[in-house]
Amino acid sequence: MLRVEGVIGGYGAADEILKGIDLSLPPGRMAAIVGPNGAGKSTLLKAIAGLVTLKSGRILLDGAPLSGLPPRAVAARGIAFVPQEANIFPSLTVRENLEIGGTLAPPGEVAARLAALLDRFPVLAEKRRRAARTLSGGQRQVLAMAMALMVKPRLLLLDEPSAGLSPLAAETLFDGIAAIHAEGTAILMVEQNALEALAIAEEGVVLVDGRVARTGDARVLASDPEVRRLFLGG
Numbered sequence: 001m002l003r004v005e006g007v008i009g010g011y012g013a014a015d016e017i018l019k020g021i022d023l024s025l026p027p028g029r030m031a032a033i034v035g036p037n038g039a040g041k042s043t044l045l046k047a048i049a050g051l052v053t054l055k056s057g058r059i060l061l062d063g064a065p066l067s068g069l070p071p072r073a074v075a076a077r078g079i080a081f082v083p084q085e086a087n088i089f090p091s092l093t094v095r096e097n098l099e100i101g102g103t104l105a106p107p108g109e110v111a112a113r114l115a116a117l118l119d120r121f122p123v124l125a126e127k128r129r130r131a132a133r134t135l136s137g138g139q140r141q142v143l144a145m146a147m148a149l150m151v152k153p154r155l156l157l158l159d160e161p162s163a164g165l166s167p168l169a170a171e172t173l174f175d176g177i178a179a180i181h182a183e184g185t186a187i188l189m190v191e192q193n194a195l196e197a198l199a200i201a202e203e204g205v206v207l208v209d210g211r212v213a214r215t216g217d218a219r220v221l222a223s224d225p226e227v228r229r230l231f232l233g234g
């Protein structure tokens with residue numbers, strides 16, 4: 001479904017944060033992108049979401065080019081990006097945040113999708129009339145993902161969803177992500193919690209210095225002593 005071919009790019013004309021990335025993700029699959037700080041993991045997600053201009057290479061969804069499209073057009077093709085930070089509106093209620101998530105959904109379906117998501121995430125239903133700033137860190141991440149799910153994406157891009165969470169909150173969040181994936185959504189997730197991410201993903205991508213250093217079955221990568229020693233902190 002998703003193909004990234006020879007992607008080179010960064011934030012300025014001379015900037016090569018991504019130094020030639022190739023990867024593919026079949027429909028409905030989940031891949032975890034792991035690797036050291038500054039490797040370009042978040043930049044890769046932003047490139048797929050249309051937020052980084054490519055110097056060369058291309059990104060395709062079902063064979064049709066995504067690269068070059070503005071972020072709104074990428075979203076309209078069924079790709080939802082959840083950034084690491086500032087991914088909710090703290091002063092608005094949980095319900096209002098979900099309505100904003102549904103901006104690109106067909107207007108006649110917003111109410112039903114909102115009801116379904118409140119049903120799906122009881123923690124959000126309980127707090128639907130409260131300002132989003134009253135949510136815990138883990139609940140905010142659930143809200144950010146639920147906002148993305150309002151458009152029924154085919155592919156969800158998650159940038160470090162567990163950043164700043166306690167180990168317990170991160171574990172709960174990963175369970176939620178695994179459940180969303182089990183319902184059929186393809187997911188590409190960047191994570192610092194590499195082993196936890198590889199444990200719920202089917203595929204793993206190790207990114208080092210703007211290049212794919214290793215790729216393959218997530219569990220095989222997670223148990224590979226060399227990968228653990230070099231890239232996953234032992």
Ligand SMILES: Nc1ncnc2c1ncn2[C@@H]1O[C@H](COP(=O)(O)OP(=O)(O)OP(=O)(O)O)[C@@H](O)[C@H]1O
Nearest residue numbers: 011017035036037038039040041042043044190192
């Ligand atoms: N908006 C930006 N403008 C310019 N440079 C940026 C921007 N965002 C990131 N960079 C630079 O791009 C490089 C790769 O950053 P990126 O966030 O993609 O890495 P990462 O692998 O996700 O690592 P981390 O886990 O530290 O976020 C870094 O050198 C970073 O300083």
